[in-house]
Amino acid sequence: MTSTLLHLAALVFFPALMALSASMDLLTFTIPNRICVCLALGYLILAAPLGVPAAxxxxxxxxxxxxxxxxxxxxxxxxxxGGDAKLAAATAVWLGWSSILDYGVTAAIFGGILTLIILGARMAPLPAALGRFAWVARLHDCKSGVPYGIALAAAGLMQYPGSGIWAAAV
Structure with missing residues (x-):
């Protein structure tokens, strides 16, 4: 039973925190440090008991x-x-060297698509009904950046099934 819960935790923990980081970046343009710390510590807590070799x-x-x-x-x-930088590093510990190049390329592609979508949306006037939501108004503001954590999280989720910890969990 404990082994099953450990395997389930490894399969759910990373995707849940990736979704949370993307959501937080979308809504607040920040990725809290505690999410990145939990990601890194979560890997360290789960990897060895799942049988991922120490090397x-x-x-x-x-x-x-x-x-x-x-x-x-x-x-x-x-x-x-800064949150994007920390999220990329916390994601890298889960993916490792074997997947990091694919992660970077995928994140760049997703980030480019996300940027084009947001820039396109910013060219149109924001409907008043949507402008009442602070996060939508901030996202629509031309002075705001792009919540790149969304692209980083999506790329991490795409690469996760090829990771060593995923293989150990399934």
């Missing part, structure tokens, strides 16, 4: 640190937000 866990941690460094360079250049 793979360490490799995934090195991947997350490399992505964190790269993402913070991008943050310093103003290309991504």
């Amino acid at each position: 793979d866990i360490l490799l995934n941690l090195s991947c997350a640190l490399a992505i964190l460094a790269l993402a913070f360079v991008m943050f310093n250049l103003g290309w991504v937000g």
Whole structure:
């Protein structure tokens, strides 16, 4: 019974926090640190009991640190937000080196599509009924950025079934 719950937790935990991070970014243009911390700690708590080899866990941690460094360079250049940088690193620990390139390419494609959709929507006047919602008005504001956490989360969800922890859980 405990083993079944552990496997179920590994299959549900990551997708649930990815959905939460995307939702928070959409609604508030922020990804809370606690979500990224929970993602990273969740991997560390679940991986070993599921039988992920220690060497793979360490490799995934090195991947997350490399992505964190790269993402913070991008943050310093103003290309991504700080929450996006932390989310990318927290996602990288779950995906590891074997999936990180596919994750990056997928996130870039999804981010481009998301950006085009938002920029297109911003060209049209915002209906008054929708303008009453603060998050919709903020999303429609040309001075606002793009909630890129949505693209990062969607890309992470696409890559998750190819990860080592997924394989250990199923």
